[in-house]
Amino acid sequence: MKTWRQEVERAADLPSLAEGLRSGQVPGVYGASVQFLDGQLLFLVRDQLEKLLVIVTKGANTPFAAESKTTMGQFTVHMAQLTSQNAKVLRSVVPWTAPQAFGREGISMGLGDRLGLASPGHIKAIRHTRVRPVLAQQSMRELDLTQRTYQDVLDAATWAVFQEGYQAGYGADGDHLKKVEHIQAALDLGFSMITLDCSEHIDDEVAHLADSEVERRYGELPGDLRGLFAELYRERRYELSDGAFVDMGDVQFHRMVLTYYRTLDFIAMVYETVIARQARPIDFENSIDEVATPTSPQDHFFVASELRRRGVEVTSLAPRFCGSFEKGIDYVGDHQQFEEEFGLHTKIARHFGYRLSIHSGSDKFSIFPAIGKHASSSGYHIKTAGTNWLEAVRVIASQEPALYRMMHRKALDTVDQARAFYKVRLNIGAVPSLDSLSDAELPGLLDHDHARQLLHITYGFILADPVLGERVFAVLRSHEDVYERYLVAHIGRHLRALGIETE
Numbered sequence: 001m002k003t004w005r006q007e008v009e010r011a012a013d014l015p016s017l018a019e020g021l022r023s024g025q026v027p028g029v030y031g032a033s034v035q036f037l038d039g040q041l042l043f044l045v046r047d048q049l050e051k052l053l054v055i056v057t058k059g060a061n062t063p064f065a066a067e068s069k070t071t072m073g074q075f076t077v078h079m080a081q082l083t084s085q086n087a088k089v090l091r092s093v094v095p096w097t098a099p100q101a102f103g104r105e106g107i108s109m110g111l112g113d114r115l116g117l118a119s120p121g122h123i124k125a126i127r128h129t130r131v132r133p134v135l136a137q138q139s140m141r142e143l144d145l146t147q148r149t150y151q152d153v154l155d156a157a158t159w160a161v162f163q164e165g166y167q168a169g170y171g172a173d174g175d176h177l178k179k180v181e182h183i184q185a186a187l188d189l190g191f192s193m194i195t196l197d198c199s200e201h202i203d204d205e206v207a208h209l210a211d212s213e214v215e216r217r218y219g220e221l222p223g224d225l226r227g228l229f230a231e232l233y234r235e236r237r238y239e240l241s242d243g244a245f246v247d248m249g250d251v252q253f254h255r256m257v258l259t260y261y262r263t264l265d266f267i268a269m270v271y272e273t274v275i276a277r278q279a280r281p282i283d284f285e286n287s288i289d290e291v292a293t294p295t296s297p298q299d300h301f302f303v304a305s306e307l308r309r310r311g312v313e314v315t316s317l318a319p320r321f322c323g324s325f326e327k328g329i330d331y332v333g334d335h336q337q338f339e340e341e342f343g344l345h346t347k348i349a350r351h352f353g354y355r356l357s358i359h360s361g362s363d364k365f366s367i368f369p370a371i372g373k374h375a376s377s378s379g380y381h382i383k384t385a386g387t388n389w390l391e392a393v394r395v396i397a398s399q400e401p402a403l404y405r406m407m408h409r410k411a412l413d414t415v416d417q418a419r420a421f422y423k424v425r426l427n428i429g430a431v432p433s434l435d436s437l438s439d440a441e442l443p444g445l446l447d448h449d450h451a452r453q454l455l456h457i458t459y460g461f462i463l464a465d466p467v468l469g470e471r472v473f474a475v476l477r478s479h480e481d482v483y484e485r486y487l488v489a490h491i492g493r494h495l496r497a498l499g500i501e502t503e
């Protein structure tokens with residue numbers, strides 16, 4: 001087998017060199033990455049655990065900042081590191097390596113990549129389906145816990161689509177942002193989607209108030225607002241575009257207004273000051289899901305109708321569905337109620353012209369068929385977050401059991417702190433004892449609900465550990481193919497349960 005350097009030395013011209021490199025037979029070359037750009041040939045190579053961009057020219061200069069420049073055969077070969085600067089150049093000269101908005105139709109999947117290593121596997125999982133991937137998707141909390149920046153996240157996605165030669169377009173989501181300055185920063189970098197977290201402007205307390213207190217508080221709202229809301233919503237029956245009905249109550253209507261009216265002002269403010277001012281299309285998702293109060297179809301209708309009245313253009317909206325959507329495990333709740341309400345939520349979203357978004361959607365296998373059944377035709381967005389981390393842990397459990405054991409112990413040591421960030425039903429007593437398991441049994445822990453939650457919520461502590469963090473990355477880089485295989489299998493299970501054809 002020839003090395004890529006030998007291929008370059010012996011090539012007659014760039015097209016035949018490209019053909020040879022794409023064959024998949026040249027060690028260290030990512031065959032799918034081979035691209036022509038203005039008479040230059042670009043491709044990614046792997047040198048031990050590091051990846052480099054190679055640019056082959058016939059003497060021409062390259063827009064990339066290269067570390068070295070050598071002559072091989074009749075060509076000049078520039079070697080460039082995968083820096084942020086070079087990622088930016090790549091996004092400007094190869095348009096499909098920059099994120100793009102997906103709009104109000106179709107199925108998209110949020111495939112956040114916490115480690116910056118999962119996107120190639122995610123792309124392989126969806127590339128022959130109708131699903132459009134949002135490859136960069138991180139919240140501020142995730143950035144803090146992984147000590148990454150939005151720049152890092154975007155650059156990792158950029159190099160991943162280039163590596164895979166994935167030209168169908170990907171999204172980048174500034175996920176669960178609460179502050180205008182964070183939203184602006186993500187958009188300035190080129191993010192294509194903003195998920196606005198409205199939780200701090202939704203009043204969870206209202207659900208627990210006595211009727212008399214609800215009436216008292218409602219009476220304190222400005223009179224003109226009460227008049228307007230009463231006229232628009234009180235005891236009204238709304239017919240949706242496809243014939244379904246939403247019935248607004250009376251007292252329940254007051255609770256609804258008190259719970260959500262502040263969030264409407266917040267969403268409108270963010271829309272007007274940032275989103276609407278962008279020169280390019282932005283996917284604007286409103287998340288009202290990170291609260292205790294489930295979003296009833298009436299609540300959803302009220303919020304959607306008010307946003308339309310205020311001229312806010314929404315691409316997707318994430319209600320807080322009934323039941324619980326915990327990290328790393330299946331849906332817990334009343335499946336029949338979920339399906340009934342989900343069906344109505346879908347119709348409301350369609351009525352107002354946006355897509356429904358399902359958060360914490362990883363591993364919710366038991367409700368995927370209902371989601372597929374009701375929302376396939378109108379489209380939806382589903383976010384999977386921690387899945388890629390747990391699959392990374394599975395790689396380590398199968399390839400480096402000693403490291404896995406250290407991670408597991410770290411998780412047990414830090415789980416009480418981690419619980420502050422996540423609401424989970426995790427029972428530590430139900431996690432099998434590490435000492436009772438052989439190395440071969442360790443990967444099986446990743447199929448155990450309590451162990452999954454333990455490892456899921458403590459990821460920040462594991463990665464922040466100076467010894468563990470580095471070793472985790474080294475193992476995943478050296479077993480890139482195993483990690484991809486696991487991700488393809490795991491995301492594939494999601495796709496099949498959602499009824500999406502995977503060829």
Ligand code: ZN
Binds near residue numbers: 289290318359360
């Ligand atoms: Zn959410």
